[in-house]
Amino acid sequence: MSQFSHINQSGEANMVDVSVKAETAREARAEAYVDMSAQTLQLILSGSHHKGDVFATARIAGIQAAKKTWDLIPLCHPLLLSKVEVHIEAIESESCVRIESVCKLSGKTGVEMEALTAASVAALTIYDMCKAVQKDMVIRTTRLLEKSGGKSGHFKVQE
Known part of the structure; x- marks a missing residue:
């Protein structure tokens, strides 16, 4: 089993030292879903939401x-x-919105957290803009879909 990279020998949280790592092309994709009523989704799609263009x-x-x-x-x-x-x-057909993010760089550390953060905050923004018309929306299945580059190589979620 792999060790946590952000825990030092004393068990304390610390930022990983990437100074000796090689720069490589790195990419990550993540997704999140927002479940809502058909009426809320139609309000967004029709462009008649009072806060403007939600997407x-x-x-x-x-x-x-x-x-x-x-x-x-x-x-x-x-x-x-x-x-x-x-x-x-x-x-x-599922009364939901799917968000997919892609982040790229050439660097010494991966972009998985950036892709996950992008998908998460986009989902939170949809919730924020629509909460006046529906408070019981559900943000679900935020996950990493794929990453490439770096020492750990390529990862792709198995569907």
């Missing part, structure tokens, strides 16, 4: 969140992201 706002929030991950997650390194994408799609 555009959530997309921008997700991108901004990826760039600020190091400020939110205590032991994350500040990274020079070269790309952040947030894709949002309505799944009308």
